[in-house]
Amino acid sequence: MNITDRIRRSVRGRTDLVFRPAEFLAFGSEASVKRALKELTRIGVLVRLGVGIYAKAKPSVISGKPIPVQPLETLGPQALTKLGVRPQQSLQTSDYNAGRTTQVPTGIVVNVGKHRVSRKIGFNGRFVQYERT
Known part of the structure; x- marks a missing residue:
C-alpha cells in the first residue's frame, strides 16, 4: 500500500475535519x-x-467539484487551533449574541486574542479575517 492510500484511509477514519x-x-x-x-x-x-x-472534501451538489464538508465558519477556527491559536468569537458576534446590538455580523471574523496571525485561511475566494484584542 502506497503513502497516498495510507493517508486516504487515515483521513477517512478520523473525526477531524482539518489536517496538517x-x-x-x-x-x-x-x-x-x-x-x-x-x-x-x-x-x-x-x-x-x-x-x-x-x-476533508465532498463533491458539490451543484457543480460536482470538491468542496469542504463543513462551512469555512467551522473549519477556520479548527485550523487555527491546529496552528496553536485559541480562537474566540469576534466582538461583533458576541455583542449580537448578548443582545447589545441588532446588527447581524457578516463575513468570517475570528478573535485571535493577542496572537498575530498573517496566514490566509480560506476557500473559493472567501477568507477568514482576524481580530485582535
Whole structure:
C-alpha cells in the first residue's frame, strides 16, 4: 500500500475535519507526504484551505467539484487551533449574541486574542479575517 492510500484511509477514519502535513509524517518523508496530499487534493478527497492546511472534501451538489464538508465558519477556527491559536468569537458576534446590538455580523471574523496571525485561511475566494484584542 502506497503513502497516498495510507493517508486516504487515515483521513477517512478520523473525526477531524482539518489536517496538517505534519500529522502524516509517520507514513513517510515530508516530501512524499506533500506529494500524496497534492494527489488527494487533485482527486477530490481533500481541499486546500491554505499553506499546509487541508480539509476533508465532498463533491458539490451543484457543480460536482470538491468542496469542504463543513462551512469555512467551522473549519477556520479548527485550523487555527491546529496552528496553536485559541480562537474566540469576534466582538461583533458576541455583542449580537448578548443582545447589545441588532446588527447581524457578516463575513468570517475570528478573535485571535493577542496572537498575530498573517496566514490566509480560506476557500473559493472567501477568507477568514482576524481580530485582535
